[in-house]
Amino acid sequence: MSESFTLDIIYKGVPQKINCILRVSTYTYRFLCQTGNTDIILEKDDEGLWRALEADPFSENKQKPDPGLVKALLEEMARITT
Numbered sequence: 891m892s893e894s895f896t897l898d899i900i901y902k903g904v905p906q907k908i909n910c911i912l913r914v915s916t917y918t919y920r921f922l923c924q925t926g927n928t929d930i931i932l933e934k935d936d937e938g939l940w941r942a943l944e945a946d947p948f949s950e951n952k953q954k955p956d957p958g959l960v961k962a963l964l965e966e967m968a969r970i971t972t
Contacts, residue, residue: 897923897970901962908963923963928955932967940964940971 897908910923910932921932922945929945942960 897963897966899962899966901959906959921967925955925959925963927953930955930960930963932964940967
């Protein structure tokens with residue numbers, strides 16, 4: 891079962907809509923979020939903090955996500971899941 895939702899964040903004064911899908915496995919969950927043309931996986935690390943991973947780090951055609959936007963996305967995930 892996967893649930894989709896949209897995160898509304900403001901980055902550099904511009905509203906951003908980030909589409910995400912919840913992916914549940916046996917003991918954990920991840921969120922697959924699309925920023926521009928790059929898919930990012932958001933998950934908690936061993937310490938319970940949010941981290942971001944590129945869904946396909948070896949793709950040559952995709953543009954790297956803006957680090958500031960990824961940071962804002964992680965902060966929003968931490969805020970809404972606390």
